[in-house]
Amino acid sequence: MADRAGVSIATASFAINAKETTKVSEATRHHVLAVAAELGYRPNAMARNLSKARTSFIGLITDSVATTPFAGELIRGAQDAARAHHHVLLIANTESDPAAAREATSMMLDHQVRGVVYSTWYHRLVRHPAGLSGVPLVLANCYTDGDEVQSFVPDEEGGGRSAAELLLAAGHRRVAFINHSEPSPASAGRLRGYRAALRAHGIRYRPDLVLTVSHPDQEAGYDVGHRLLRLTLRPTAVFCYNDRVAMGLYDALREEGVRVPDDMAVVGFDNQEIIAAHLRPALSTVALPHYELGHRSLTWLLTQALTPPAPAPTRTLIPCPAIPRHSV
Amino acid sequence: MADRAGVSIATASFAINAKETTKVSEATRHHVLAVAAELGYRPNAMARNLSKARTSFIGLITDSVATTPFAGELIRGAQDAARAHHHVLLIANTESDPAAAREATSMMLDHQVRGVVYSTWYHRLVRHPAGLSGVPLVLANCYTDGDEVQSFVPDEEGGGRSAAELLLAAGHRRVAFINHSEPSPASAGRLRGYRAALRAHGIRYRPDLVLTVSHPDQEAGYDVGHRLLRLTLRPTAVFCYNDRVAMGLYDALREEGVRVPDDMAVVGFDNQEIIAAHLRPALSTVALPHYELGHRSLTWLLTQALTPPAPAPTRTLIPCPAIPRHSV
DNA sequence: GTGAAAGCGCTAACAT
DNA sequence: ATGTTAGCGCTTTCAC
Numbered sequence: 001m002a003d004r005a006g007v008s009i010a011t012a013s014f015a016i017n018a019k020e021t022t023k024v025s026e027a028t029r030h031h032v033l034a035v036a037a038e039l040g041y042r043p044n045a046m047a048r049n050l051s052k053a054r055t056s057f058i059g060l061i062t063d064s065v066a067t068t069p070f071a072g073e074l075i076r077g078a079q080d081a082a083r084a085h086h087h088v089l090l091i092a093n094t095e096s097d098p099a100a101a102r103e104a105t106s107m108m109l110d111h112q113v114r115g116v117v118y119s120t121w122y123h124r125l126v127r128h129p130a131g132l133s134g135v136p137l138v139l140a141n142c143y144t145d146g147d148e149v150q151s152f153v154p155d156e157e158g159g160g161r162s163a164a165e166l167l168l169a170a171g172h173r174r175v176a177f178i179n180h181s182e183p184s185p186a187s188a189g190r191l192r193g194y195r196a197a198l199r200a201h202g203i204r205y206r207p208d209l210v211l212t213v214s215h216p217d218q219e220a221g222y223d224v225g226h227r228l229l230r231l232t233l234r235p236t237a238v239f240c241y242n243d244r245v246a247m248g249l250y251d252a253l254r255e256e257g258v259r260v261p262d263d264m265a266v267v268g269f270d271n272q273e274i275i276a277a278h279l280r281p282a283l284s285t286v287a288l289p290h291y292e293l294g295h296r297s298l299t300w301l302l303t304q305a306l307t308p309p310a311p312a313p314t315r316t317l318i319p320c321p322a323i324p325r326h327s328v
Numbered sequence: 329m330a331d332r333a334g335v336s337i338a339t340a341s342f343a344i345n346a347k348e349t350t351k352v353s354e355a356t357r358h359h360v361l362a363v364a365a366e367l368g369y370r371p372n373a374m375a376r377n378l379s380k381a382r383t384s385f386i387g388l389i390t391d392s393v394a395t396t397p398f399a400g401e402l403i404r405g406a407q408d409a410a411r412a413h414h415h416v417l418l419i420a421n422t423e424s425d426p427a428a429a430r431e432a433t434s435m436m437l438d439h440q441v442r443g444v445v446y447s448t449w450y451h452r453l454v455r456h457p458a459g460l461s462g463v464p465l466v467l468a469n470c471y472t473d474g475d476e477v478q479s480f481v482p483d484e485e486g487g488g489r490s491a492a493e494l495l496l497a498a499g500h501r502r503v504a505f506i507n508h509s510e511p512s513p514a515s516a517g518r519l520r521g522y523r524a525a526l527r528a529h530g531i532r533y534r535p536d537l538v539l540t541v542s543h544p545d546q547e548a549g550y551d552v553g554h555r556l557l558r559l560t561l562r563p564t565a566v567f568c569y570n571d572r573v574a575m576g577l578y579d580a581l582r583e584e585g586v587r588v589p590d591d592m593a594v595v596g597f598d599n600q601e602i603i604a605a606h607l608r609p610a611l612s613t614v615a616l617p618h619y620e621l622g623h624r625s626l627t628w629l630l631t632q633a634l635t636p637p638a639p640a641p642t643r644t645l646i647p648c649p650a651i652p653r654h655s656v
Numbered sequence: 657g658t659g660a661a662a663g664c665g666c667t668a669a670c671a672t
Numbered sequence: 673a674t675g676t677t678a679g680c681g682c683t684t685t686c687a688c
Contacts (some may be wrong), residue, residue: 007674007675008674008676009665009666009673009675009676010667010674010675010676010677011670011674011675012673013666013667013668014667014673014674017667020662023673023674024673024674025673025674028673036512042434042437042438043438043665043666044378044438044440044664044665044666045438045439045440045666046374046377046378046383046439046664046666047378047442047664047665047666047667047680048373048665048666049666049680050372050374050375050378050664050665050667050680050682051665051666051667051668051679051680052666052667052668052680053667053680053681055374065400065401065403065404065407066397066400066401066403066404066619067397067400068397068602069394069395069396069397069400071400072393072394072395072399072400072498073393073394074399075393075394075419075421076393076394076421076423079393079419079421080418083428083431084669088418088435088439089414089419090408091403091419092407093403093404093407095404100411102517103411105368107416109370110370110371110372110373111373111374111416112372112373112374115684129675217606217607218606218608222608244606247606251608254582255410257401271397272602272603274396274603275602275603278545278546278547278572278575278576280546280550280579288431293663335658335659336657336658336659336660336682337659337660337682338658338660338661338683339657339658339659341683341684341686342657342658342683351657352657352658353657353658356657356658358681369680371681372680372681372682373682374680374681374682375664375680375681375682375683376681376682376683377664377682378664378665378666378680378681378682378683379663379664379681379682379683379684379686380664380682380683381664381665381683397658420678623678
């Protein structure tokens with residue numbers, strides 16, 4: 001195509017890439033661009049990648065895409081950041097299958113990704129992903145034991161505080177917490193946040209007001225709801241581990257003729273739109289920042305990890321914003 | 329690395345790619361492979377792509393990733409199919425932004441994708457995606473006017489029939505249908521299916537039993553629920569346009585003391601797990617085949633579109649399976 | 657069965 | 673400011 005423009009192949013390359021050190025005259029540049037447009041010329045990314053010995057690929061590994069809208073949000077955030085930096089995402093979903101993970105890893109390595117973000121659908125501790133030692137790596141929604149790799153995770157404690165705060169600010173003093181019995185960053189963090197909020201309001205923490213469920217879903221919320229109403233000192237407000245528990249709780253409450261929020265205020269966690277926004281009354285909750293997790297991870301890779309000196313890895317907390325609706 | 333194995337670069341290439349016409353002796357092949365493994369050698373996909381003048385990329389364009397789990401399922405199906413054929417997906421999400429779509433298109437073209445699947449999050453008519461005339465193309469969950477491009481879409485009519493059948497098979501004769509008022513493949517198809525099922529059971533179609541809503545969500549379901557109960561000839565069963573409407577309907581029914589399924593049987597559509605599986609009682613519904621849509625589209629591209637003669641494009645209907653639970 | 661050599665379509669020195 | 677040239681790491685004839 002350079003030929004058709006009557007210039008050398010090198011000049012064409014310069015013209016098209018419009019470097020800052022513009023080694024080509026404005027005139028010829030325009031001419032080349034015009035000819036290129038006319039011919040519908042598109043540079044071959046493979047050739048460019050090979051020649052520059054560098055691609056514009058970033059790998060994104062998720063352990064689940066479809067179970068929740070969370071992965072979608074994370075992908076969207078990562079995608080937006082990638083686009084802003086003219087990079088393209090190589091996405092692989094492992095569904096927690098080690099074989100799939102291995103395949104994904106080598107696929108990415110073979111394609112010379114510039115870095116990879118490894119993400120999980122729920123916030124948890126992971127081992128250093130195998131085979132990814134040679135590449136700039138960042139974790140989204142998970143972290144490793146000594147935090148020896150950079151990670152971005154939700155600020156569970158802050159979220160727990162915000163959730164409780166939603167209730168406390170409305171004047172509630174007997175606030176129950178339905179927590180997940182499984183130890184995890186979420187259950188531990190939210191509990192800490194709940195206690196901190198109580199403390200800030202001069203309310204003593206009462207262990208009997210925190211109930212736990214082993215599978216935090218609608219069924220559990222329903223069951224624990226009935227337990228809750230039989231407490232000797234019935235709470236006037238409940239902070240639920242997640243929106244699904246809150247949804248089940250709504251059912252239990254309704255069955256017992258307890259109205260939300262008049263007789264009992266409720267807040268959830270996760271901000272699962274399809275549930276939270278459409279319960280009756282709409283559920284006040286706290287959002288998990290999946291979009292930001294994806295966005296920040298990718299941006300970190302592109303702006304920090306790739307330009308030495310490589311920063312020391314840390315676990316970066318991303319806020320979980322409160323989403324007030326009508327259940328308080 | 330060939331050098332380290334003491335063979336020529338060409339031989340190494342042959343050994344590694346293990347062609348059928350094995351131009352290399354078993355002995356050297358094993359030797360090369362051993363050395364490669366030892367050195368942790370991985371072929372450079374960029375170089376390979378450039379050399380072969382063909383990549384193993386397939387583009388996947390979605391118009392939304394996060395709003396529903398639907399896109400996730402479709403991606404998962406596509407990804408699985410791609411993996412099975414040793415291809416890798418280049419995913420772009422446009423969020424219905426034309427600029428993003430243009431960018432996605434040229435990104436894919438620049439990367440020499442072998443084909444692209446264009447998908448939408450709800451089943452609809454689309455115009456031929458711009459800029460994609462030069463590439464093998466397949467539509468998932470959408471189709472074009474004259475069906476001049478291959479597409480895979482849900483069998484809405486079959487799904488509607490299955491939904492109604494769930495109710496009819498349980499002996500119901502007065503079955504209402506809450507439809508979406510907006511004309512669409514879904515509303516038209518499901519209505520046809522509903523009527524066909526009625527006919528098959530020798531029941532006369534009564535237009536007054538089909539109510540419509542303009543935004544098929546929980547709020548609409550709630551509102552229409554009250555309307556429904558005021559019908560002179562109250563139905564004993566309802567087929568809802570989707571699970572969200574059913575969720576709202578549950579609320580209305582409960583308010584009026586109408587029990588599901590004893591006083592009123594309900595079926596939904598979409599099989600949105602988070603709702604359907606956890607309503608009380610769990611909602612019988614019909615699933616949208618997003619996984620298959622993605623899987624079939626990709627498989628078609630890889631097996632049909634890429635091997636001449638190119639098949640004539642058709643709109644292929646994918647079944648929507650009934651998911652019986654406890655609301656009938 | 658194995659090796660030499662010519663590209664694939666670009667980028668980046670290095671000339672001019 | 674523009675052209676020449678040497679690769680980037682592979683695949684693939686074509687000789688041997």
